[in-house]
Amino acid sequence: MEMVRFGVSMSPKLLERFDESIAKKGYANRSEAIRDLIRESLVEMEWETGDEEVVGTITIIYSHTTRELADKLTDFQHQAHQVIISTLHVHLDEHNCLEVMVVRGKSNLIREISERLISTKGVKHGKLTMTSVGDKLA
Numbered sequence: 001m002e003m004v005r006f007g008v009s010m011s012p013k014l015l016e017r018f019d020e021s022i023a024k025k026g027y028a029n030r031s032e033a034i035r036d037l038i039r040e041s042l043v044e045m046e047w048e049t050g051d052e053e054v055v056g057t058i059t060i061i062y063s064h065t066t067r068e069l070a071d072k073l074t075d076f077q078h079q080a081h082q083v084i085i086s087t088l089h090v091h092l093d094e095h096n097c098l099e100v101m102v103v104r105g106k107s108n109l110i111r112e113i114s115e116r117l118i119s120t121k122g123v124k125h126g127k128l129t130m131t132s133v134g135d136k137l138a
């Protein structure tokens, strides 16, 4: 891949803090850290536009012993089958289940599905991770 070099000016104090933070995260050099920051910002923009196709994961924790909850969640996943493309289920202990759903589609719709799942009564915790199909990230 062709690479372009460019210069960045900033205060020594800010650069020092940046170097410290990327060293903690394990970056070998500033270039890779800056590329990742730019990608992160591009992914955020993809999600903001609403009608771009994006990818993400929705993680939920719930108790399968809560009355009718497991059935309700499964029904909803069937309704949303065009967006929820895969589901991983882990039985955490006697009562608790963890589910990770891989979602792909328009970001507005994914947000809506995620909010509906997480706000379902009996879901103890939930999180949407927003990422990208990757083709625009180089």
Ligand code: NI
Pocket: 064, 089, 090, 091, 092, 096, 097, 098
């Ligand atoms: Ni389970």
